[in-house]
Amino acid sequence: MSISHSDTIPLRPSNSQSDIDEIRSLIDDSVHSGPAVVLPARHPATTPPPSSSPFISSNIPPPPPVSSSSSLQKLQSVPAAPPPPPPVGNSSSIVANGFGPPPNTLTEPVLDTVKRDLWRIVSNLKLVVFPNPFREDPGKALRDWDLWGPFFFIVFLGVALSWSASVKKSQVFAVAFALLAAGAVILTLNVLLLGGHIIFFQSLSLLGYCLFPLDVGALICMLKDNVVAKVIIVCLALAWSSWAAYPFMSSAVNPNRKALALYPVLLMYLSVGFLIIAID
Amino acid sequence: MVGVMLVANDYFAIEADTFSKPAGGSQPGSGEPQGSGWFRTFTIAAYKPYFDVDTSDIIDRLKESLFPFRGTFTEKTATNPDLYGPFWICTTLIFVAASIGTFVTYIAHKLKKKEWDYDINLVTWSAGVFYGYVTVVPLILYVILKYFSAPSGLVQLFCLYGYSLFVFIPALCLSVVPLEIFRWVIAGVAGFMSATFVALNLKAHINSAGERWFLIVTGIFLLQLALAVVLKLYLFTVTV
Numbered sequence: 131m132s133i134s135h136s137d138t139i140p141l142r143p144s145n146s147q148s149d150i151d152e153i154r155s156l157i158d159d160s161v162h163s164g165p166a167v168v169l170p171a172r173h174p175a176t177t178p179p180p181s182s183s184p185f186i187s188s189n190i191p192p193p194p195p196v197s198s199s200s201s202l203q204k205l206q207s208v209p210a211a212p213p214p215p216p217p218v219g220n221s222s223s224i225v226a227n228g229f230g231p232p233p234n235t236l237t238e239p240v241l242d243t244v245k246r247d248l249w250r251i252v253s254n255l256k257l258v259v260f261p262n263p264f265r266e267d268p269g270k271a272l273r274d275w276d277l278w279g280p281f282f283f284i285v286f287l288g289v290a291l292s293w294s295a296s297v298k299k300s301q302v303f304a305v306a307f308a309l310l311a312a313g314a315v316i317l318t319l320n321v322l323l324l325g326g327h328i329i330f331f332q333s334l335s336l337l338g339y340c341l342f343p344l345d346v347g348a349l350i351c352m353l354k355d356n357v358v359a360k361v362i363i364v365c366l367a368l369a370w371s372s373w374a375a376y377p378f379m380s381s382a383v384n385p386n387r388k389a390l391a392l393y394p395v396l397l398m399y400l401s402v403g404f405l406i407i408a409i410d
Numbered sequence: 411m412v413g414v415m416l417v418a419n420d421y422f423a424i425e426a427d428t429f430s431k432p433a434g435g436s437q438p439g440s441g442e443p444q445g446s447g448w449f450r451t452f453t454i455a456a457y458k459p460y461f462d463v464d465t466s467d468i469i470d471r472l473k474e475s476l477f478p479f480r481g482t483f484t485e486k487t488a489t490n491p492d493l494y495g496p497f498w499i500c501t502t503l504i505f506v507a508a509s510i511g512t513f514v515t516y517i518a519h520k521l522k523k524k525e526w527d528y529d530i531n532l533v534t535w536s537a538g539v540f541y542g543y544v545t546v547v548p549l550i551l552y553v554i555l556k557y558f559s560a561p562s563g564l565v566q567l568f569c570l571y572g573y574s575l576f577v578f579i580p581a582l583c584l585s586v587v588p589l590e591i592f593r594w595v596i597a598g599v600a601g602f603m604s605a606t607f608v609a610l611n612l613k614a615h616i617n618s619a620g621e622r623w624f625l626i627v628t629g630i631f632l633l634q635l636a637l638a639v640v641l642k643l644y645l646f647t648v649t650v
Contacts, residue, residue: 295528297527323458323494324461324494325458325461325462387465388465389465390463390464390494394498397505408528
C-alpha cells in the first residue's frame with residue numbers, strides 16, 4: 131500500500147527543497163495521516179534492485195526516489211537515528227529531533243525569546259551571586275554565560291549613580307560606565323597575562339554578574355541619604371561582590387599568583403563603592 | 411577595544427588551527443599562532459614574559475622600593491622586569507589620590523558648613539598625571555640614555571619608575587591629617603625618598619658608561635620632587 135502510495139507521490143524538483151526537508155515533510159505527512167503506515171524491515175540484498183529505494187527500518191515510511199547518490203548516503207545514515215516524536219504543529223515548541231533543521235527561533239513569538247533570555251539571566255545570577263558549595267553542577271554558570279545580564283547591571287549602576295548626582299549627571303554616568311566596562315576588560319587581560327586560563331567573554335560575563343550586589347547597594351543609597359548608612363550598606367555590598375567573584379578568579383590562575391589576580395578585582399569594586407558613597 | 415578584538419583573534423586563531431588542517435602545509439600561519447612581525451605587538455603572548463612574577467616577587471620589590479639607599483633594585487629586576495607592578499601601582503595611586511582628595515575637600519566643606527559637590531575631574535586629572543608620568547618620562551629617559559650611549563632597557567625603566575611611585579600611597583593616606591605643615595613634611599619626605607630611589611638605581615647603571623651621568627641623575631631627581639610638589643598642591647589645596 132505504502133509502496134504504491136509512494137509511487138504516486140509526485141517528484142518535487144530537487145532544487146526547491148533540500149532532501150532533509152523532504153524527509154521531514156514526509157514524516158509530518160505520515161504522522162498526520164496515521165501511524166498505520168509501517169514498512170517491515172527489509173534486508174537490502176533481498177529488496178528489488180532499484181537503487182532508489184534504500185533500506186529503512188521500523189515505522190518510518192520510505193522516502194521518494196532520490197536522484198543523487200549523496201542523498202542516498204544521507205538516507206542510509208538516517209535510520210541510525212531513533213524515530214522522532216511526532217512534531218507538534220506549534221512552531222514555537224522546542225523539540226529536539228534528529229531530523230531537519232534546529233528549532234527555528236526566528237519564527238517564535240518575541241515574548242518567548244525575551245522570556246528565555248530573562249530566564250537565563252536569572253539563573254546565571256542565582257548561580258554566580260549565591261554560590262552554593264554543594265550544588266550538583268558547579269560549572270553551569272560558566273558554560274551558559276551571556277552578556278545581556280552584565281550589560282543591564284552596568285547600565286543600571288550608571289543610571290543610579292547619575293540619578294543621585296546633583297551636578298554633572300552625564301559626566302558621572304560616563305565615568306561609571308567607562309570604569310566598569312574598561313575595568314572588566316582590564317581585569318580579564320590581567321588574568322590572561324599572568325598565565326591564567328579563562329575565556330575572555332566568560333570572564334566579562336562573570337564580573338558583570340558579580341556587580342549585582344553593588345547595584346542593590348546603589349539603589350538603596352539612592353533612596354536613603356545618610357552618609358553613615360551609605361558607608362555601611364556599601365561595605366556590605368562590596369563584601370558580597372568580592373565573595374561572589376573570589377572563586378572564579380582564584381581558580382583561574384596559578385596558586386602562587388592568586389593574590390595578584392584578586393587584588394585588582396578588589397580595587398575595582400572598592401572604587402565603584404567609593405563612587406556610590408561620594409555621589410550625593 | 412583593539413585589545414579585545416585581538417585577544418578574540420588569538421582565540422579564534424587557535425580554533426582555526428584545529429579546523430583547517432593545511433593541505434600540504436601551504437598555509438603560512440597555521441603552525442605558530444603568532445603572526446607576522448609588527449602584528450605581534452598586539453597579541454597577548456608578546457607581553458606575557460613581563461608578567462611572569464609571583465606574589466612573593468612583587469612583595470619583595472615593593473619592600474625594596476621603600477629603602478631607597480640600597481640601590482640594588484636594578485640588579486634584582488635586571489633579568490625579570492615586570493609590568494604588573496607599575497601598572498597596578500599607578501592605578502591604585504589614582505584611586506587613592508581621587509578618594510583622599512575628595513575626602514579632604516568634603517571634610518573641609520563640612521567643617522565650614524558649606525555646600526559640597528563631588529568633583530569628578532579629580533579622577534580624570536589624577537589618571538592623566540600618573541599614567542602620563544610613568545609612560546612619558548621613562549620614554550624620554552630611554553632616548554636620552556641611548557644618545558649618551560648608556561642604553562638601558564625600556565621595560566626596566568618602566569619598572570623602576572612604576573615602583574618608585576609606590577611610596578606615594580602611604581604618603582597620600584597620611585596626608586588626610588588637616589595640618590598644613592604636616593602635609594608639606596609628608597610630601598617632602600615622600601618626594602625625597604622616591605627621587606633618591608630613582609636616582610641611586612639609575613646611577614648604579616650609568617656610572618659605568620659616560621660623562622654626563624651627574625646631570626642626568628640630578629635631572630630626574632628634581633623631576634620626581636616636582637611631581638610630589640604638584641600632587642600636594644593640586645590634591646590638598648582646599649579653597650573653601
